[in-house]
Amino acid sequence: MSIQCLVYAECKDGRLRRVALEALGAARRIAEDGAVHALVAGADSAALAEAAAEFAACGADVVHVVDDPALRSGAPEAVQAAIAAAIEAAAPDVVLLGHTALGREVAPRVAAAIGAGHAADVTAIEHSSDGGIVFARPLYAGKAVERLRIVPGAPWVVSVRPNNLPPAETQPGGAPGAVKALPYRAPKLWTTVHSVVRRTTGAVDLAEADVIVSGGRGVRSANGFAPLQQLASVLGGAVGASRGACDAGYCDYALQIGQTGKVVTPQLYIACGISGAIQHLAGMSGSRVIVAVNKDADAPIFGVADYGIIGDLFEIVPLLTDEFRRML
Numbered sequence: 403m404s405i406q407c408l409v410y411a412e413c414k415d416g417r418l419r420r421v422a423l424e425a426l427g428a429a430r431r432i433a434e435d436g437a438v439h440a441l442v443a444g445a446d447s448a449a450l451a452e453a454a455a456e457f458a459a460c461g462a463d464v465v466h467v468v469d470d471p472a473l474r475s476g477a478p479e480a481v482q483a484a485i486a487a488a489i490e491a492a493a494p495d496v497v498l499l500g501h502t503a504l505g506r507e508v509a510p511r512v513a514a515a516i517g518a519g520h521a522a523d524v525t526a527i528e529h530s531s532d533g534g535i536v537f538a539r540p541l542y543a544g545k546a547v548e549r550l551r552i553v554p555g556a557p558w559v560v561s562v563r564p565n566n567l568p569p570a571e572t573q574p575g576g577a578p579g580a581v582k583a584l585p586y587r588a589p590k591l592w593t594t595v596h597s598v599v600r601r602t603t604g605a606v607d608l609a610e611a612d613v614i615v616s617g618g619r620g621v622r623s624a625n626g627f628a629p630l631q632q633l634a635s636v637l638g639g640a641v642g643a644s645r646g647a648c649d650a651g652y653c654d655y656a657l658q659i660g661q662t663g664k665v666v667t668p669q670l671y672i673a674c675g676i677s678g679a680i681q682h683l684a685g686m687s688g689s690r691v692i693v694a695v696n697k698d699a700d701a702p703i704f705g706v707a708d709y710g711i712i713g714d715l716f717e718i719v720p721l722l723t724d725e726f727r728r729m730l
Contacts, residue, residue, distance in 0.1 A: 407495070411457050428527050428562055464581075468583075487585065524566075525563050536551050611640035666688075
């Protein structure tokens, strides 16, 4: 089945987000013999050109570029208008974007505007026996999986969860796709972004990190996160936290992982001083490998952990940091 796809290539700080490449990889598998279009939108000409070239080299047949000052702040109305212009140019059957903060806001807007079905937080894409496409998404904190099947002739807007689908890679020996400027008229903006305050620590985005070191109430204080930050730095990862640690004032809520925080799926998740309440498990149980460090041998976190260490995190974490530093 030949399907036309459009991917919104979200950028952050002038660089493509990895989830954008994951959405592109999904689009390539969905489209099969159909064309894959992409949209790169922003207000930095040099960064847009770099992102468009990368997307074109990774399998997009046509990359539409919108360069407009209205897109500088990432206002959802402006992004929606840019996607609408790309939809008009590409006439896609499926629109894909990352399930990020921006994607969660824009995707429903786009779906409502074009009367499309909306599949949010997709973690797997399957081909059915009759050649159709099925999107799988977790429900009820991962206790159930919903499968949504494409109905031929009906458009879909799909947001994909970061770190769950393989990203598109540079096509060796293949000609890169075409890059085209896309006509765009900025809409009236009902919201404006005056400033952005970054409260996360480290340079690695928590939602896209391959390694996450998280702390719970067991860290005892804000200073208790220091050894976790050192371990995360050695592993090239990010630091997260349970809701209990955030509620206690040990760290900012921007680091919260769980049902009411961020949902993450890293390759390695190290839970330090986290008991394993169901609210927290809902945000990290999809991690590839889970390591738990806790003094309580009966802590629920050990029920989902692949590896468990019973002991004081303030003794165990520095030892792990030193050992990883020697290995790496």
